[in-house]
Amino acid sequence: MSRLQGKTAVITGGATGIGLAAAQRYVEEGAFVYIFGRRQDTLDAAIDILGGPSKAHAIQGSIANLDDLDHMYAAIKAERGSLDIVFANAGTGSQLNLGEITVEHCDGILDTNIKGTIFTVQKALPLLKSGSSIILTGSSAGTTGSPAFSLYAASKAAVRNLAKTWAEDLKGTGIRVNVLSPGPTATELAKTALGEEGVKAFGAMNPLQRMADPAEIGAVAAFLASSDSSFMTASEVAVDGGLAQI
Structure with a gap:
């Protein structure tokens, strides 16, 4: 496949899980990919998986740190001149029941999932x-x-609304913005955290009776990045085995 031939992409949270699966698919389809993440050792391992520096570059940083984002985009501008695809994928979440939520919990999730997403795109x-795209x-x-x-769910509902509003803001530019919404996905982190029984339990929650393979999410990320989705903007594509659809 070569739907993304000659394109330049950046993927935040691109060193593991869904981000890495998308990066692999982008490279397979001809794109040059920048992956952005917190840990240099994980980034280095991901670049090896992606085929080395002729296929992808890694930049270390956090989307919650605006200086790190500036550094990333300055490097991309110097090396490639422009961008074709921004996959704002980095995010975080943790559990706290209502009555236990702390300011630190709010700041950690909202700074990454909302503020980080906003400035990754802006x-x-x-x-x-x-x-x-x-x-x-x-x-x-x-x-x-x-x-x-609740904080994680609220932050992801906000992401959906950001796309709808930004599609209006981007009228006349030819730039599209869409949301890819996975359900439970069998990343290495999820499999380690849940264990075999937990993976089965989460899989049983949707009509397809399994968790997604990260490559299945990456395939949809490639579709949304390509001209095959050229008449789509402000859309949310659910890749959740039907979990949130019925």
Whole structure:
């Protein structure tokens, strides 16, 4: 496949899980990919998986740190001149029941999932052009809610609304913005955290009776990045096995 031939993409949270699966698919389809994440050792391992520096570059940083985002986009501008795809995928979540929520819990989730997403996209705008695609990672939790995940669910509902509003803001630019909303996905982190029985339990919650493979989410990220989705903007694509749809 070569739907993304000659394109330049950036993926935040691109060193593991869904982000890495999307990066692999982007590289397979011809894109050069920048992955952005917190841990240098994980980034280095991901670059090896992606095929080395001829296929992808890694930049260390946090989307909650605006200086790190500035550094990333300055490097991309110097090396590539422009961007075609922004996959704002980095996010975080942790459980606290109502009555136990702390200011630190709020700040940690909202700074990353909302503020980080906003500035990941806003700071990319000078590098984007007509035909560029912005993809935001939502979640089935943003539609259904989830016990003890109120801040995470609220942040992902906000991401959905950011895309709808930004589609209006981007009228006339030719830049599209859509949301990719996975359900439970069998990343290495999830499998380690849940264990075999937990993976089965989460899988049983949707009509397809299993968790997603990260590659299945990456395939949809490639679709949204490509001209195959050229008449889509302000859309949310659920890749959740039907979890939030019925």
